[in-house]
Amino acid sequence: MIIVKNLSFKFSNEKEYLFKNFSATFKRNTIHYIIGENGSGKSTFLNLLNKPKMITHSGKQTKINTSIVSQDYRSMLVLPFTAQENLTFSRMKTHPGMNKMVGENEKDILEETSIFPMNIPVENLSGGQKQILAISMKLQKNTDVLLLDEPTAALDEKNAKFVFSFLKNLVKEKNVTIFVICHKKKYIQNFRYSTCIEIKKENNKAERTFIQKNC
Numbered sequence: 001m002i003i004v005k006n007l008s009f010k011f012s013n014e015k016e017y018l019f020k021n022f023s024a025t026f027k028r029n030t031i032h033y034i035i036g037e038n039g040s041g042k043s044t045f046l047n048l049l050n051k052p053k054m055i056t057h058s059g060k061q062t063k064i065n066t067s068i069v070s071q072d073y074r075s076m077l078v079l080p081f082t083a084q085e086n087l088t089f090s091r092m093k094t095h096p097g098m099n100k101m102v103g104e105n106e107k108d109i110l111e112e113t114s115i116f117p118m119n120i121p122v123e124n125l126s127g128g129q130k131q132i133l134a135i136s137m138k139l140q141k142n143t144d145v146l147l148l149d150e151p152t153a154a155l156d157e158k159n160a161k162f163v164f165s166f167l168k169n170l171v172k173e174k175n176v177t178i179f180v181i182c183h184k185k186k187y188i189q190n191f192r193y194s195t196c197i198e199i200k201k202e203n204n205k206a207e208r209t210f211i212q213k214n215c
């Protein structure tokens with residue numbers, strides 16, 4: 001289980017709290033789907049989960065590695081370079097001073113699954129392929145919990161399905177827990193390892209309520 005305990009937050013220029021003493025447990029190796037109206041606080045919640053110590057494992061004190069991919073995932077990619085080169089850059093950033101040649105022993109997720117060609121310039125990849133590459137770059141640092149802010153917002157349905165099939169595979173095969181903000185439920189409907197968190201803004205109240213349910 002992943003535990004969020006007494007999460008409280010307000011913006012420094014605001015009087016009232018957006019979140020107050022929110023506590024919850026979340027299953028691991030699951031896609032937790034975050035929904036809510038615009039301005040309900042989805043992105044703020046995701047960013048808070050990315051802070052060290054905001055979430056812990058049940059039972060043990062081990063550190064959880066989180067990685068966040070913002071809506072602006074394209075800014076992570078160096079377009080004239082290939083997908084493979086971009087992965088290599090991300091590994092170098094993750095392990096500064098690492099003297100082992102990158103790619104020598106470690107097989108990364110994309111190389112293993114080879115779901116698209118790694119040796120063409122990133123600018124020639126589809127939107128879905130770019131998003132998957134950006135996610136894979138973040139996974140280089142042994143991520144336990146992956147936080148995704150509307151990964152399919154800029155994608156058509158075919159690309160969005162491609163990204164979600166990749167995410168489902170991560171959860172089933174790679175021991176990753178995912179929190180994903182997305183407006184379309186259909187991409188995970190009928191996926192066994194999923195739950196839904198709705199963040200709600202009630203009229204005239206700053207404090208948000210959380211509703212956890214099955215998708």
Ligand SMILES: Nc1ncnc2c1ncn2[C@@H]1O[C@H](COP(=O)(O)OP(=O)(O)O)[C@@H](O)[C@H]1O
Pocket residue numbers: 011012013014036037038039040041042043044045
């Ligand atoms: N830096 C900020 N200062 C004050 N209020 C903010 C700031 N950033 C966002 N907000 C407000 O916090 C609320 C939640 O925003 P956000 O988390 O971006 O919502 P969502 O991602 O669900 O659309 C909104 O009402 C937004 O206007």
Ligand SMILES: [Mg+2]
Pocket residue numbers: 042043044
């Ligand atoms: Mg948002």
